[in-house]
Amino acid sequence: MQGDKQLSTEIDANVPTAARMYDYYLGGKDNYAADRAAVEELDKVVPSTRRLALNNRRFLQRVVKTLAEDYGIRQFLDHGSGLPTQDNVHQVAQRIDPESRVVYVDNDPMVLVHGRALLDQNDRTAVIHADMRSTDEIFSHPDTRRLIDFSQPVAVLFNSVFHCIPDSDTDGPTAVVRRVSEHLVPGSYAVMCQLVSDDPEVRRSVTEFMDQATQGHWGRVREEKDVAEWFEGMEILEPGLVEVSTWRPDNEVAPRQLTQEWIEFGGVGRLR
Numbered sequence: 001m002q003g004d005k006q007l008s009t010e011i012d013a014n015v016p017t018a019a020r021m022y023d024y025y026l027g028g029k030d031n032y033a034a035d036r037a038a039v040e041e042l043d044k045v046v047p048s049t050r051r052l053a054l055n056n057r058r059f060l061q062r063v064v065k066t067l068a069e070d071y072g073i074r075q076f077l078d079h080g081s082g083l084p085t086q087d088n089v090h091q092v093a094q095r096i097d098p099e100s101r102v103v104y105v106d107n108d109p110m111v112l113v114h115g116r117a118l119l120d121q122n123d124r125t126a127v128i129h130a131d132m133r134s135t136d137e138i139f140s141h142p143d144t145r146r147l148i149d150f151s152q153p154v155a156v157l158f159n160s161v162f163h164c165i166p167d168s169d170t171d172g173p174t175a176v177v178r179r180v181s182e183h184l185v186p187g188s189y190a191v192m193c194q195l196v197s198d199d200p201e202v203r204r205s206v207t208e209f210m211d212q213a214t215q216g217h218w219g220r221v222r223e224e225k226d227v228a229e230w231f232e233g234m235e236i237l238e239p240g241l242v243e244v245s246t247w248r249p250d251n252e253v254a255p256r257q258l259t260q261e262w263i264e265f266g267g268v269g270r271l272r
Contacts (some may be wrong), residue, residue: 011109016213018164019082019108025053026085030114038213045205046261055256056193056264057085059244060159063191063268064089066248067155068096073189075154076102077144079132080161082111089157090125100124101147105138107131132161133171135179153187156180160264162194162230166219173219177230186271189237192230193244193266195221202261224265234269241267 016038020031024039042049067073074097078089081104093100104115104127115127126143138144148154162173169175177190197203203221211218228241239247243263245256 011113015215017108017110017217018161018210018214019080019106019111022053022082022160023085025050026057028085030110041213042206042209045209046202048261052195052262052264055245056160058250059193059247059264060089060157060191061087061092062248062250063157063159064092064155065096067189067191067268068093068100071189073153073155074100075148075152076100076157077138077148077154078102078104078157078159079138080158080164081106081115081127082108090119090122094124098124102126103128103141103144103147105130105132132158133165133176135176135183139183150183151185153189154184155189155191156184158190158192160193160195162192163219163221164217173226173230181271184271188271190231190234190269190271191266192227192269193264194227195262196224196227196265197221197262198223199261206262221262227265231267231269234271237268237270239267241265 013032014034016035020035021039021042024031024035064076074093076089076093081089089104090100090102093102102125104111104125106112106115106127107130109129112127112129119125119127124147126147128138128141128143130138130141139150158173158177165171165173165176177192181190195206197206203223207218207220224241231241243265247267
């Protein structure tokens with residue numbers, strides 16, 4: 001990875017992380033007082049965030065189920081996977097086919113500790129400690145090479161993570177997507193979504209708050225047009241790029257993101 005942020009293997013309980021804040025929103029217990037305090041402050045600016053986090057998790061589960069069940073995908077590479085919770089990617093995929101293989105990638109050391117403990121008995125999954133921008137490191141990692149056959153289609157997941165990295169010609173979201181795509185065969189899939197807002201004040205205030213709270217481990221809240229750029233050259237699966245609670249909902253009464261100060265926006269692209 002290029003850039004000045006080094007990867008730490010030590011857990012700092014005093015600095016909030018996006019992974020632990022997300023864990024708290026989902027009702028998890030792998031978070032600290034600093035994460036909970038940051039959530040309380042964030043809720044003052046964007047009070048729909050808890051519902052957004054829950055809807056985003058449901059989107060991830062629907063996407064994995066759809067790719068495994070309807071498109072025959074048996075390999076998943078989950079960038080910025082976050083802390084393990086209920087119905088993780090490997091659990092959803094392996095219900096469809098027990099031979100499905102999943103590699104989780106995250107730079108939060110707590111994810112590594114808890115993830116490895118959870119997956120210790122599952123030899124078709126692995127958790128590796130790496131920055132999602134470190135494409136060469138991720139793709140050459142022994143666990144990745146052991147589990148993922150890149151001569152066959154793979155689903156790469158960037159689920160609600162690109163807002164955590166800043167724009168950059170070498171390490172911004174667009175560059176990362178292009179770099180990852182070079183490793184994949186046609187027929188692979190990219191799942192990408194992130195926090196967006198039409199309101200410039202929301203984009204500014206949330207970006208500034210999260211950048212300060214996480215001590216620089218943040219990118220920015222973007223616009224829908226920014227997300228659309230990542231899918232250039234791909235065939236976008238129906239229903240297109242949407243607010244994620246409306247992406248192939250399980251039923252007609254599935255939860256929707258009703259508040260609009262910001263939304264999770266994205267979809268699924270097929271590499272040609």
